[in-house]
Amino acid sequence: MNEPKIIQLRPGVELWWLPTDKFQVFRWEFNFITPQKRAQTTRRKLLVNLLQRSSKQYTTQAQLARQLSLLYGAEITGKTSILRNLNILSLAVTAPAAFQTTSLIQPSLNLLYELVAAPNLQADHQLFLESAFQLEQTNLANFYQSLQDDYALKASLGLKQILASADFQVPAFGSLTQLHQVTNEQVSQQYHDLMKQDRLIMTLVGDPNNQAATAFLQQLDLMTTRTQPINLEAQQLLIVPKHPLCVQQHEPIQQSQLVMAYHSSIKHSAAVWQVFNMMLGGDDQSLLFTNVREQKGLAYSIYSTVNVFEGLVTVQAGISADQIETAQELIQQQITHLAEQEDERLLQHAQLALINQRLIDSDNIVHQSERLLLKALNSHFIWHDSDYAQQIQAVQLAEVQDLAAQLQLSAQYQLIGDNK
Amino acid sequence: MSSLEITTIHNSANLPIKAIIKPEFHQTYALAMVDFGSLDSTITNQLNIIPGSAHFLEHKLFAKPNFDSAEAFAKFGANSNAFTSYTKTAYLFQTVGQVANNLGVLLDLISRPYFTEANVLKEQKIIAQEIQMYADNPDWVLEQATLNNLFPHDPITQDIAGTLSSIQEITAANLLTIYQQYYVPSNFQIYLAGAIDQQNLEDQLAEIIAHNRAIQQFAQRTKQPVLRYQPIDYPVKSAQEIVFKAQRPHMMLGLRIIVQASLSEMIVLQNQLELLFGLILGETSSLRQSLLEQHLIDDSFGYSVIVERKYAFILISAETDQPHHLGEVLRTYLLKQEFMAELTAAALKMVKADSIGSYLFASDYMENLATESAELAFYDLSYEQMPPLINQISLEQLQALATTIFQADNMTITYLQPEMN
Numbered sequence: 017m018n019e020p021k022i023i024q025l026r027p028g029v030e031l032w033w034l035p036t037d038k039f040q041v042f043r044w045e046f047n048f049i050t051p052q053k054r055a056q057t058t059r060r061k062l063l064v065n066l067l068q069r070s071s072k073q074y075t076t077q078a079q080l081a082r083q084l085s086l087l088y089g090a091e092i093t094g095k096t097s098i099l100r101n102l103n104i105l106s107l108a109v110t111a112p113a114a115f116q117t118t119s120l121i122q123p124s125l126n127l128l129y130e131l132v133a134a135p136n137l138q139a140d141h142q143l144f145l146e147s148a149f150q151l152e153q154t155n156l157a158n159f160y161q162s163l164q165d166d167y168a169l170k171a172s173l174g175l176k177q178i179l180a181s182a183d184f185q186v187p188a189f190g191s192l193t194q195l196h197q198v199t200n201e202q203v204s205q206q207y208h209d210l211m212k213q214d215r216l217i218m219t220l221v222g223d224p225n226n227q228a229a230t231a232f233l234q235q236l237d238l239m240t241t242r243t244q245p246i247n248l249e250a251q252q253l254l255i256v257p258k259h260p261l262c263v264q265q266h267e268p269i270q271q272s273q274l275v276m277a278y279h280s281s282i283k284h285s286a287a288v289w290q291v292f293n294m295m296l297g298g299d300d301q302s303l304l305f306t307n308v309r310e311q312k313g314l315a316y317s318i319y320s321t322v323n324v325f326e327g328l329v330t331v332q333a334g335i336s337a338d339q340i341e342t343a344q345e346l347i348q349q350q351i352t353h354l355a356e357q358e359d360e361r362l363l364q365h366a367q368l369a370l371i372n373q374r375l376i377d378s379d380n381i382v383h384q385s386e387r388l389l390l391k392a393l394n395s396h397f398i399w400h401d402s403d404y405a406q407q408i409q410a411v412q413l414a415e416v417q418d419l420a421a422q423l424q425l426s427a428q429y430q431l432i433g434d435n436k
Numbered sequence: 437m438s439s440l441e442i443t444t445i446h447n448s449a450n451l452p453i454k455a456i457i458k459p460e461f462h463q464t465y466a467l468a469m470v471d472f473g474s475l476d477s478t479i480t481n482q483l484n485i486i487p488g489s490a491h492f493l494e495h496k497l498f499a500k501p502n503f504d505s506a507e508a509f510a511k512f513g514a515n516s517n518a519f520t521s522y523t524k525t526a527y528l529f530q531t532v533g534q535v536a537n538n539l540g541v542l543l544d545l546i547s548r549p550y551f552t553e554a555n556v557l558k559e560q561k562i563i564a565q566e567i568q569m570y571a572d573n574p575d576w577v578l579e580q581a582t583l584n585n586l587f588p589h590d591p592i593t594q595d596i597a598g599t600l601s602s603i604q605e606i607t608a609a610n611l612l613t614i615y616q617q618y619y620v621p622s623n624f625q626i627y628l629a630g631a632i633d634q635q636n637l638e639d640q641l642a643e644i645i646a647h648n649r650a651i652q653q654f655a656q657r658t659k660q661p662v663l664r665y666q667p668i669d670y671p672v673k674s675a676q677e678i679v680f681k682a683q684r685p686h687m688m689l690g691l692r693i694i695v696q697a698s699l700s701e702m703i704v705l706q707n708q709l710e711l712l713f714g715l716i717l718g719e720t721s722s723l724r725q726s727l728l729e730q731h732l733i734d735d736s737f738g739y740s741v742i743v744e745r746k747y748a749f750i751l752i753s754a755e756t757d758q759p760h761h762l763g764e765v766l767r768t769y770l771l772k773q774e775f776m777a778e779l780t781a782a783a784l785k786m787v788k789a790d791s792i793g794s795y796l797f798a799s800d801y802m803e804n805l806a807t808e809s810a811e812l813a814f815y816d817l818s819y820e821q822m823p824p825l826i827n828q829i830s831l832e833q834l835q836a837l838a839t840t841i842f843q844a845d846n847m848t849i850t851y852l853q854p855e856m857n
Contacts, residue, residue, distance in 0.1 A: 084790075090793070115792070115793075158684065167572055267681075268855075271571070271572055299510075300506050300515070301510045314561075315562075316562055316563070316566040317565075334568075335565065375463065381800065
């Protein structure tokens with residue numbers, strides 16, 4: 017794999033560039049980074065929605081959509097995410113690099129910069145156009161309401177609420193409660209702060225012949241020096257209770273959701289966590305899949321996920337209400353199996369699956385873009401696939417067993433379906 | 437566009453295996469797709485296909501004596517999966533290396549059914565959970581109701597997974613009979629995309645087939661399956677109100693497209709419909725912008741163009757606080773052809789560019805390449821033929837299409853009101 021090129025434009029503004037010719041498309045992303053603060057979470061989400069939808073020149077979604085169509089279906093994507101202590105607002109263009117002999121990189125980049133640097137503000141350049149602001153506010157409110165129909169997501173968020181510390185109680189996409197209090201003034205201020213103070217890490221995947229990249233950097237006058245150092249740091253995102261907490265809610269639905277979180281206070285490497293997670297519930301060879309779904313037929317959907325920084329593994333299953341206790345016992349049995357049994361076959365499968373998944377992810381431009389950002393934020397992030405493979409292969413069964421043996425149930429959330 | 441040339445993978449069993457070779461990628465994605473899906477349910481003297489059978493078979497075909505095919509894939513480092521649609525069932529794997537071995541597992545999977553009463557009983561529980569998962573989803577409920585009105589008494593209205601009661605009726609004997617009827621080489625397309633060494637693959641495949649009697653026997657099978665090509669001719673029901681647990685009201689407008697066309701002409705029609713709806717209801721359209729500004733729609737608004745065999749229909753849906761008003765606006769817009777101003781040469785050029793662009797994007801995704809190539813092959817078309825096909829679509833064709841398809845008799849609207857607690 018190529019090494020990324022790093023161009024420091026000015027303090028606090030840098031480009032991480034992977035000049036690969038692997039893809040038919042290219043992707044440039046602006047990532048504005050600030051310390052995560054609860055009060056600002058929904059403001060930033062609303063801001064990125066405003067930025068990706070219209071601008072000074074393209075004042076409606078329809079006008080912007082026409083430009084994107086003419087660029088052979090270029091896509092603008094915006095999102096906010098929380099990574100440890102940081103809130104990251106990302107705005108990207110992914111577009112075909114060329115059609116026949118015509119390069120599309122420069123016009124696509126110009127469009128992206130238009131959205132970032134010349135948003136849909138009122139004539140005094142202070143507040144967003146009120147109609148645009150209200151449109152996005154309504155859109156976001158509707159989105160929050162609709163999320164309540166996604167019961168698996170509701171259960172997952174329910175579990176997070178039990179454990180999250182104050183600054184992380186609100187998910188990165190925000191909340192209706194906060195949205196009701198957000199004003200145009202606050203979101204506009206957020207924009208002006210972002211342009212002046214947020215650390216800016218841009219990532220580029222593609223443009224191997226530098227048709228546009230360095231020339232585009234020279235256009236970015238408005239990305240001025242940012243003096244405040246903003247770095248990825250350890251942060252306590254969770255408050256692990258002394259005794260396991262259980263929250264139960266009822267809904268008139270057919271299928272119930274069970275979410276269980278286990279915590280280890282002893283540090284393990286990311287590789288050990290990932291191997292453990294794959295063995296427990298990472299794919300169709302995992303213990304949860306084979307024993308809870310295939311053997312017992314208790315669940316169609318059951319899987320585990322891991323938060324390496326927090327030392328937390330979460331198991332989620334869609335099951336019948338009358339099987340919750342059975343499922344809880346079975347889930348615990350799988351963790352006990354990993355603590356007590358010498359399952360070399362499953363270990364080897366998990367290692368192979370993780371290494372292959374990493375290579376498959378390398379075939380995806382969005383993953384490559386995310387890796388550039390992670391590397392920019394964390395110099396220890398494993399860049400080369402071969403190094404990643406080595407770390408995974410080095411994991412010993414005894415390490416997985418230790419981890420499994422140390423896990424304690426911290427919390428669970430049950431969404432009980434009362435409708436049969 | 438990089439080369440999307442289709443290479444035939446020669447094999448002693450003469451199985452229809454094709455590849456799109458992309459050495460710049462790590463992975464190889466492969467699928468075996470059979471022309472048999474949920475709407476191929478029927479009762480004849482020879483065959484009783486219970487609703488949900490195609491999907492059940494898809495789940496159960498992984499079972500083999502003493503092992504599961506998913507384990508076999510995993511041994512060679514592949515992840516595997518399968519899916520069932522209205523007219524197709526597909527079995528797939530994604531791997532880095534070990535392409536021949538995994539292809540051997542895939543061919544063995546489709547060659548060797550192993551249905552027992554015990555394994556069928558176990559699967560009923562799992563599929564019951566799957567059915568219950570969808571049953572709580574208002575979007576799914578809305579779509580099922582709309583299909584019921586668009587195609588009354590037609591098997592397309594049956595849930596692909598069946599119902600809690602229909603899956604109880606499925607037996608090992610049923611599944612075997614269905615398998616024997618439909619799982620024949622002439623009814624399959626097998627495609628790979630990604631990192632493939634053709635010579636190496638063919639050499640190893642020869643060895644694999646030579647040692648696998650099930651694959652050899654499968655390759656000899658020559659039944660002629662009976663497929664359902666077009667809908668049962670029943671009038672469309674014009675509207676329905678349903679009440680369901682949801683946060684907001686929903687609406688869905690369904691439009692049935694009546695066609696007389698060959699299979700390959702259906703793909704032309706699909707692309708014409710995509711361009712037409714892109715112009716009149718896509719993100720670039722004036723109506724959509726107007727509906728947004730009136731707060732009649734939001735990001736949940738969208739439409740799908742569905743063409744499978746000779747079934748063709750459009751579904752337009754939204755969550756909205758004014759479902760009846762929105763339904764009426766859309767109905768009038770389409771029936772009175774208020775969209776004609778959108779049908780201009782410049783606008784067509786724009787949506788064509790967008791559509792061609794989607795093929796540029798898709799060529800970086802091996803899953804897309806393999807899946808779409810397999811589907812198109814059933815219509816005697818290839819992936820590479822799509823951009824020129826799109827380019828050839830004229831404004832006059834779209835105008836003519838627009839004047840014929842928007843008829844009140846072909847249209848239905850379903851309104852979903854949230855249940856009051």
